[in-house]
Amino acid sequence: METRPTILLTGGTGYVGGRLIPLLEQHGVKLRCMVRRPENLASRVSSTTEVVQGDVLNRDSLAEALQGIHTAYYLVHSMGGGQDFANADRQGAQNFADAARQAGVKRIIYLGGLGNSDEQLSKHLRSRQEVGEILASSEAQVVEFRASIIIGSGSLSFELVRALVNKLPVMVWPKWVSTLATPIAIEDVLSYLTAILDHAIDENKVYEIGGPDQVSYGGIMMEYARQRGLRRVTIPVPFLSPRLSSLWLGLVTPVYARIGRQLIESLRNPTVVNDGAAIADFEIRPRGLSEAIDRALRQEDNEIAQTRWSDALSSAGQRQPWGGVRFGNRLVDSRTHSIDAPAEVAFQPIQRIGGRTGWYYANWLWSIRGFLDLLVGGVGLRRGRRDPVQIAVGDTIDCWRVEAFEPNRRLRLSAEMKLPGRAWLEFEVTEEQQGSMIRQTAIFDPIGLWGRAYWYGIWPLHELIFAGMLKSIGAAATKSDTPSQPYSRPQPVLLAQSNEKPANKISSGWSSL
Numbered sequence: 398m399e400t401r402p403t404i405l406l407t408g409g410t411g412y413v414g415g416r417l418i419p420l421l422e423q424h425g426v427k428l429r430c431m432v433r434r435p436e437n438l439a440s441r442v443s444s445t446t447e448v449v450q451g452d453v454l455n456r457d458s459l460a461e462a463l464q465g466i467h468t469a470y471y472l473v474h475s476m477g478g479g480q481d482f483a484n485a486d487r488q489g490a491q492n493f494a495d496a497a498r499q500a501g502v503k504r505i506i507y508l509g510g511l512g513n514s515d516e517q518l519s520k521h522l523r524s525r526q527e528v529g530e531i532l533a534s535s536e537a538q539v540v541e542f543r544a545s546i547i548i549g550s551g552s553l554s555f556e557l558v559r560a561l562v563n564k565l566p567v568m569v570w571p572k573w574v575s576t577l578a579t580p581i582a583i584e585d586v587l588s589y590l591t592a593i594l595d596h597a598i599d600e601n602k603v604y605e606i607g608g609p610d611q612v613s614y615g616g617i618m619m620e621y622a623r624q625r626g627l628r629r630v631t632i633p634v635p636f637l638s639p640r641l642s643s644l645w646l647g648l649v650t651p652v653y654a655r656i657g658r659q660l661i662e663s664l665r666n667p668t669v670v671n672d673g674a675a676i677a678d679f680e681i682r683p684r685g686l687s688e689a690i691d692r693a694l695r696q697e698d699n700e701i702a703q704t705r706w707s708d709a710l711s712s713a714g715q716r717q718p719w720g721g722v723r724f725g726n727r728l729v730d731s732r733t734h735s736i737d738a739p740a741e742v743a744f745q746p747i748q749r750i751g752g753r754t755g756w757y758y759a760n761w762l763w764s765i766r767g768f769l770d771l772l773v774g775g776v777g778l779r780r781g782r783r784d785p786v787q788i789a790v791g792d793t794i795d796c797w798r799v800e801a802f803e804p805n806r807r808l809r810l811s812a813e814m815k816l817p818g819r820a821w822l823e824f825e826v827t828e829e830q831q832g833s834m835i836r837q838t839a840i841f842d843p844i845g846l847w848g849r850a851y852w853y854g855i856w857p858l859h860e861l862i863f864a865g866m867l868k869s870i871g872a873a874a875t876k877s878d879t880p881s882q883p884y885s886r887p888q889p890v891l892l893a894q895s896n897e898k899p900a901n902k903i904s905s906g907w908s909s910l
Contacts (some may be wrong), residue, residue, distance in 0.1 A: 437791025549583025579607030
């Protein structure tokens, strides 16, 4: 196969980037992926792909990642990162442009958003186009693809449509539902992003890409309903504001209110293809809306999406900058439960935790906790999980993210809910002379008195939930209501103050969360 220069991909843990990686690997390129947490991607790429640490908001981290790069994909976006996402995107793009200029990068490929720049664009769409302009200052050739609504299993737009249509037999339609767009299937977006590697262009270029159909968001929902065999009644209203709409979306869809508001504000602008250059320059003929939804449904019916919009780290919102934060003494709740089954059997229910399986005990309390988290701008429990069985580091599971995973042995989850501190939930399974032992450990690093007050204030609920969860996991593993041995009763203990992440195993004493 022809030797190609090294290509850098940013945004590899995101929805589009995660699906682009295997296509680039099949394309025979020498691929390097830059991510903030390499461990989240390392298990998902081939042995020929290099994974390096880097963050566009940290300019010093970019020099090594861009060294020797000919072409770079810029697939970074911070809409889920809070109110200041536009400034973050602006700064990230400028850092990347400056570093690319110093590294001598020849070409940057960027996926942006459609919208007439002569109109008063929403903050989201204006930011997407501004990023393209900033990248052009790098002196590299910039090829920008501008897309509207992307239809595919796991995409933000498709998840919103699916949730609304499935849950609401009667739908209130505010004005933004009627704005025209040119939706495009994720497969066709990926085709453009890979085809450009072999496409010679002498100057910066902006391509508007979309399917053959101009349709409103409401039209997409009705086509989804038709293919699902669902009858839905719509009630047009002229007064539902983006803020009210976003709060409503936060209640009935996986979209958090902060993201929903930006998305809805963008829907006031038509996002249609007006320039036919992409059709003229490429042999790609994007599929229509009906086929795009059909393909997405078939992927959804398999309960497996290669990537999901919520897997991106930015989907968790703007995280607390822990540097310089003084944590209190670490608080730990560790308990064990022995069962008469081998480790691989004991680990099976742990590997299925969350999503449709639930949390094995008091799921209604978990739902209340998720709802409260949504009210304060958190992620809630709406993200579910990518696959009902398979797990990879970096996956989201409801309000948690997989931080460590060893098949049949260990699963550690890091909390992404709103908390006055940091929290982890870890499960470990070890072989015993007869059967195996499951250790469940909940860890909390409180911030100040408020963090400690929160911890001890919900102590009774944790005593109930964690004990019931562990017992039910054991029962699920043995297919029996009676555990082979009772779980050990936790005793409170305070561990020494630490700003490090929890050790792989808590071996001394137990405490309670």
